[in-house]
Amino acid sequence: MICILNNSIILLLTLIISIVQLTTIYHIDYEPRVFDYIPSNCYDCLSYRDIILTQLTDVPARSFANFNLGSRDTNMILNGQLNLRLHPYAFQSLIVYKPNKTLTITLTAPNSWLNITENTFNGLELHSYSTLHIIIKFFYGCTFHKNSLSGIKMDKYSHLILDISSVTEIIFENNIIKENDFNSSVKFLISRTDTIIFDSYSFFQLNIQSNQIISFHFELISHIHFKSYSFKSLQLQTSSSFRFYSIFLNRLTIDSYAFENMLLDSNSIFNFTIYTLGTCLCLKSYSFDNLQTKYKSENVLILFQFNTLRGLSFFSNTFSNLSLNSIDNQLKIFSNNPLNDPNLIINFAVDTFSTINNGSIILNFSEVILIRFEKNSLKTNYLNHKIFFKDISLVDLSALNYKLIKKNFHLHFDDIQYVKWYKQNIEENYLNHPHHHPSLIQYHFTHISNSSCLIYSASHSIPWLFSMSNSTICDCPLFYAYKHGQLDKQIIPCLNSMSQYEIIQQMNECNFDRIESHCYLTLQSLTNLNNTNENLSSKIFHSFELNNLLIQQLYDKNYLSCSFNYSLLSSTLIIRSRLFNNFGLVIGIILGIFITLLIIVIALLNGLQYKMREYDEAWTWRRNMSWTTLRRTLSQTSLRRSRRDLCTLNSHGITSKSDNQLDRLRYEQQDINDHELDYDLKQSQSIQEDLKKNNRLYL
Structure with a gap:
């Protein structure tokens, strides 16, 4: 019994000691240590504290081999004096073992160029669940040379973050990594930079492993340039992800073959999202050449989001040799703009998509003035298409070949003003009539304004599907659809509440013949590119003016190629786009x-304050008193100075010819006063003597 008690006491004491050791607060260790050199043996430097290495010039090989980083969040700052030179293998044998914690390494050297040379990080070990955050800031420029990021030993679930900010120019040279260097998630954070250049083969054969994420986040960038073959042979394994996200981007250039031979496996995601500052974006021919998914892969998503643009143009063969291989694999292109600042045009050139395999294309566009599809721009004979249009002024489908639509082709319209439909010279039996089985071609309508010309020239042989179950007001487009048997009155509440006589009366009031004629003439007037009449009437849609002059300007080859040498035609929207292209x-x-307004406001406030104080008696009295005091002080100071100078001159027996006239007058006045005082004194003395004499006589 006693033995058991002793053992319990020993265990309790051991537990208390261990808890005390774990909860010990190292007050000294929290203070950062500062060196003007790289210590050769810094075993405890980063255990619980930060370290600042300043006045550096060179970082030789294995500079941090003997550093013990500890298990907490720590920071190491490398501050260059004039420049910072990283030698090959500078971070070799640096072991980052911080489960769920981060080591932050900051590199700074203002107004110098940072060269991350070959094998700079080779031999650096990043263990599981640990994060290495490398911050590069306040350099004039930064260059990642060949194999500069290769050789990092990354365990599973580790994270590498490269954070670059306030750098004028960043250059990624060819082959900065090898094929299987990134074994875990890597994130590039780049902000407040003028130019970013991805040279040819800079990320050649980048292989993203399963459940791994490689992401590029850009913010406040003037120009990003992807040169040819910069991301050639990019591979995404199962459930991996490649993300490119940019906000406040002024200009983006993607050369031909920049993303050639991209290969994606099941459940992988390629996300390319940008928010520009209102500029034109052109995707050149063969930019995404030979984009493929693996055989029998599924749920592959290739997503492009282009927002806040002033023009989006897809050149011929932008997606050349596209192989999605399954209808479960999708290519999505979204474009959205603010309601008060719509995108001017989205144009798909001839053979934008080139493929002989199955797949699904989903297009979603909103807030656009004009959308045009040129001849054979959509491969409707191989790919399923689902296209969403919302708040569009004009959709031009006239160049599409109706005979080649052999896969699902579903168009969704929401608040569309004009549509120039494709020609339909096809026999009725060629179409899949909606009463037999669902058609390959379907038109879905969500909202149609009463002034819209959307459905008046649409084919009556194609099913019109309305999603207006909550509509309580019927307008002319709905009555037109009802007249041609395209509308089931049971699904429209406003029609269901009306009698047959009321419906017929409303249809007569609409006068469909007049509306069809008006819409036809208006559409012909807008889309006639040979029209030189500048006095054509304009159409207002969402407070923006739509006219033939603007459409001719948007169809101009210079504009569609993102060339700023626009044609001689002028438009307020085009002029504004030119202005926004020059962000500086x-x-x-x-x-x-x-600044001008600030100066004016400050001047007005000062004048108003002075004017208001003129009516303040207390302030006026203080101002007058202050001036009186100032004059008195100046006078007394001048008098004392003159007296001192006079005394000095008299002591040396020198008479100055430049005596102050005021001082001389003051001295003369003082002498006169002294003489008068002496005279009065003498006179008083004589009077006293006379009184004494008289007193003696009486006595």
């Missing part, structure tokens, strides 16, 4: 106006 000029104008 816009910022300069805004700052100039702001």
